[in-house]
Amino acid sequence: MDILGTISPSLISKLEQIKQYMAKRRVTAFIGAGFSLNAEMPSHVKMKTWTQLREDFLNKLYGDNAEAKKEDVNDVVQLASLIDAEFKRNELDEILEAALPDKLIRPGKLHRMLVRLKWRDILTTNYDTLIERAAEEEIQEYQLVTNKETLLYQPSPRIIKLHGSFPNIRPYIMTKEDYRKYPIEHPEMVNTARQCFLESLMCLIGFSGDDPNFQSWLGWLRDVIGRDRICPTYLVTFKKGFHDAEKSLMAQLGIDIINLAEIPGIKDFKEAYSFFFEYLQTSQVCMEWSGRVDTFAYHLEKGKEVEGIKNLTNVLGEIRQRYPGWMALPVKYYEQFRDANENILFLGRYFNIVPDEWNLKLQFLYELDWRLSVSCTPKNIEWFVPTIETVIEHIDSPNEEERKMISQLRLSLLQLYRLNHDKEKFDNLCAILLTDSMNISVGAVKYQQILYAQTLLDYKAIQAYLIEWKTDYGNYIDSIHKASVLVMMNNKRDAFDILDKCRLELSKTLVNRGYDAYSSSCLVYVLELLAYCSDGVSQRIPEHLRQGLTIEDFNVYCCKKAYERQPEQGFKVVHNFKIGSYSNSWSSGRSGFIPNYLYPQRWFAFKEAVGMAFNVVDEKFYLYCVDKMFDYDWRFAMDKLLAVSSSKFVKETITRKHLSQISRDDANEFFDNYIEYVEKYDDIANPLQKHIIRYSLTHILGRMCCVISEDRILRYVKALIPFDVHLVSEVLNFIYDSISTDKLSEIIPLILAKQEIKTPYEFGVNLPSNRRLSFPVNDSLLSKVVDGFMSEEVNEQSRAYQLTCLLCKNGLLNNDEKIRLEGSLKKWRAKGKTSDMLYSYNLLKPSDDEAERLQRLIAENVDAFCNGNYIYDCSSQPLSDWVNELERVCILNHRLTEEQTVRVFEHIVVMLHKNVDAFTKDSSEDEIFFGGIKTIVNSIMLYVSEFFCSHAWNFVGNDYLGIFSEDLERLLEKGYRCLPMLIWLDTGADDLKMSCDIREKLKKSLFSKEESLRGQTVSAILYALKMENDIKDILDHMFSVLKVINDVRVVDSLMLIESLLLQGYDGDSDFANKVELLLLKIHDEVNNYELNADELAELGYHANFIAGVASIKYKDNNFLLPLNFPYFTMEEAGFNDVFLGYERGKEKAEEKSDC
Helix, strand or coil: CCHHHHCCHHHHHHHHHHHHHHHCCCEEEEECHHHHHHCECCCCCCCCCHHHHHHHHHHHHHCCCHHHHHHCCCCHHHHHHHHHHHHCHHHHHHHHHHHCCHHHCECCHHHHHHHHCCCCEEEECCCCCHHHHHHHHCCCCCEEECCHHHHHHCCCCEEEECCCECCCECCCCCCHHHHHHHHHHCHHHHHHHHHHHHHCEEEEECCCCCCHHHHHHHHHHHHHHHHHCCCCEEEEECCCCCCHHHHHHHHHCCEEEEEHHHCCCCCCHHHHHHHHHHHHHHHHCCCCCCCCCCHHHHCCCCCCHHHHHHHHHHHHHHHHHCCCCCCCCCHHHHHHHHHHHHCHHHCHHHHHHCCCCHHHHHHHHHHHHHHHHHCCCCCCCCCHHHHHHHHHHCCCCCCHHHHHHHHHHHHHHHHHHHHCCCHHHHHHHHHHHCCCCCCCCHHHHHHHHHHHHHHCCCHHHHHHHHHHCCCCCCCHHHHHHHHHHHHHCCCHHHHHHHHHHHHHHHHHHHHHHCCCHHHHHHHHHHHHHHHHHCCCCCCCCCHHHHCCCCHHHHHHHHHHHHHCCCCCCCEEEEECCCCCCEEEEECCCCCCCCHHHHHHHHHHHHHHHCCCCCCCCCHHHHHHHHHHHCCCCHHHHHHHHCCCCCHHHHHHHCCHHHHCCCCHHHHHHHHHHHHHHHHCHHHCCCHHHHHHHHHHHHHHHHHHCCCCCHHHHHHHHHHHCCCCHHHHHHHHHHHHHHCCHHHHHHHHHHHHHHCCECECCECCECCCCCCCCCCCCCHHHHHHHHHHHHCCCHHHHHHHHHHHHHHHHCCCCCHHHHHHHHHHHHHHHCCCCCHHHHHHHHHCCCCHHHHHHHHHHHHHHHHHHHCCCCCCCCCCHHHHHHHHHHHHHHHCHHHCCHHHHHHHHHHHHHHHHHHHHHHCCCCCCCCCHHHHHHHHHHHHHHHHHHHHHHHHHHHCCCCCHHHHHHHHHHHHHCCCCCHHHHHHHHCCCCCCCCCHHHHHHHHHHCCCCCHHHHHHHHHHHHHHHHCCCCCHHHHHHHHHHHCCCCCCHHHHHHHHHHHHHHCCCCCCCCHHHHHHHHHHHHHHHHHHCCCCHHHHHHHHHHHHHHHHHHHHHCCCCCCCCCCCCCCCCHHHHCCHHHHCHHHHHHHHHHHHHHC
């Protein structure tokens, strides 16, 4: 409802009169006790009303004598006088302080609204400090007056405490004697109040009929001022049913009433005063500035382009000249600058149409640049930089105004050179601008130099620039920027000193001059940055200063705009056929930059402008912006990752999708620019620089190892190895896949010499698996293994075993070394029962004298498992025990007796049946279970499947098979690994042939939408083949489907083909030809597959792996037509690990051939 439309004309007239007086600063507020009730206070704190204070006085005088209290009819002033007489003044003051707990309350919204208004003075009879604290919080210019000494030297506007002030401006005026003697003892206060009543319009706020202060001052008003008063006095109140007698009394005293209860829709005092203050606030708002440019101004008529440019330049210039001066544009104005995004981008052609109008072009560019700058719109426009450079070159004798324009355009060029990493142009332009201090401050150039140096991680240069940068406290923008750099460099003390001086100067400026857009906005960002100097303790920014200027306001604006779903048009990326190849494109529409580019760029530009360039501010949106920027400017995105020390940011943003946007040459150049920081890490002194190298740069370079050259990967690994084990282990995990086996063999000895390998008991680096390594074994390494086996520490023993596996599986030991190592290993496993010891029997067969102990260990493990009770009870422990005990049984699966296998099987069935209801619950029924615990159940089912498929023949005719089969069907529906076991359960006991139903199920499951089901289907098909089932019809179906699908399901089929090739599958004479045709299809149509970058990499890797296996498996076959198994070259693959899939396939095939 529109409240203004319901107010009576007489009331509107009074309100408008107050506004007119306030515009001339001729309104005084007289604040009574009722206004203090609007304070903010904890729920357990209460402020007493006059009635409640009277009760406190009666309690003090009469204690528990209820009858005496009832008979006493004295008012609150008389009671106060009695307490003063009987208990002395201190007791009275303490009662007043207890009734009005000033220290426990804080100014409320209405207090803040009150002090934002331009009163001549604020008079108050209240003892509390709420009004002056509100003025301090809102950074208003009021001076506090509490006695005649402060009154003499304080000009208006003032907060004048007429009756004393907590805690020590006493006495608090309360007794009859206080009121009687007040004019005599406080003549200065009386005269000041009299002057306010005579010379300004008076608003009485917060007074009620039972307020003794109100009654006292009404009498004084009648007796002292009388008819001399020429300015109106209004009692602003909220009272329903105002009696005519009260109105008459007020009229006799010259007081008019503004009763806000007469306004429909206003329900109480708080709403009334809020409306009153908001109404008056509108008188203080200047004419609204607008930055909007009519779209038609950009339509330059053909043949009249010069005239059109002149007119548009004038329009833009007028807006710029009227700009209030904010350090950054308030968020509400950004919609008025849509033309900066939608029109300016496409003006480049007009500069060619008017070739000789260089001075006009300069003015036009200057206005366009200001508009882009103030709206934080990206200037990365293809015509913008060369046009500025050309125009500046053609201005021969610029006047003073043109020199300023040129300097400002050069500063914009400097920023663009920085963002584009054009170091030569950047350095040259810095030298020019540093000699132009008349037009460009040294601080502005230093800030750009520091921003550039930070992206290069050159913190020595930053320190040098800071020393050269002399603080100019009169230049608030430079001071804020310098302080932001000092905060980033962890020099918070110097930053605080600069900001605090700026805060004081800005506050004085606002007090002396009133509202000023530039000073107010600078103060906002000073207060924002001060929070980072005091360990995140926020600085309250007064509401009247915020005005959409804060980083929070801008963050909300950018988030809202960035997350809006808008059409993909404007600046965009077009991916070409080859992986890793891309180009930028501009649409011909009017939309300009698309939101995914505009708002991240705008957000980062705003942060730079207001001194928040080095602060994350909003972690989620920071990640969002970096992620989006990779699609358009990967170097810019990298700069932002190098501005923060966060491995989390790197992991969440540097994905294969983003790495595919970086050419190999660019990746190599980036690596070359930064690798020395990793290599010289120990020599670096700056802690911030070290932190960024450790937590950002190392992870960035590690992830780039899948796209840089192999010699650079080797260089990186050598630099990485001395770092802490957690970092080294994490990065090595994906470096292993990006390097050839020969080169991998070179770095493994380096890793073993500097790092400890991972064991079940201690964190360490992982060793590469399934790689045929070849490196010399020195005596130091061999002795380390032997000593490890002899150690009493289980961790050292486990590490020795892991190294033994590496050496033995790769055939790296000569005969003498083997004998030495085997002897140590046997001694070690003779004295313990760890899982490593059990696994060692698979690495090195037990000797005759070890056989008896081994059988005893197996029996103990079987007994331990079969005696376990693994019922899920909302705790993961029973299930974890199940995994551990069943693993120990499965380690030596092939050495179990038939009786042992049956015992284990039957206990598995019992435990599964008791848990099947819990395991098959819907996720909505048990969220805890379907968190990490489901992962444990998956591990259980893996071991169950391994065990059952290894010993299925021992269970023929077992009574438990029926219930086992039923439970597996239920578990399969929930995605657990059951399909290989159901294959065996489905086959006939005589011929082991699969039924038609299970065949159809396998065909369907192989292309299921559920990844887990596809994976176990591959295992089930291979198990069916192991059982000598003919799977040709399943494979024929697979190849037929692969001709028409182009999604991630293809990958699982490729993994099946890999295994079949390595096993030497010969159930289909045409199998090799079908594989060839599939690889040709993938190679030729890879860009048409509906896969994300990670899935595309998986596809390429497995296709190359198959090509590698096939090249070995079929090299000696005499086919009727020679077969060609294509693979993705390095250029086509885009990633080292994808390309190296071909090498892996060949190695694996050769390994199988050697067996």
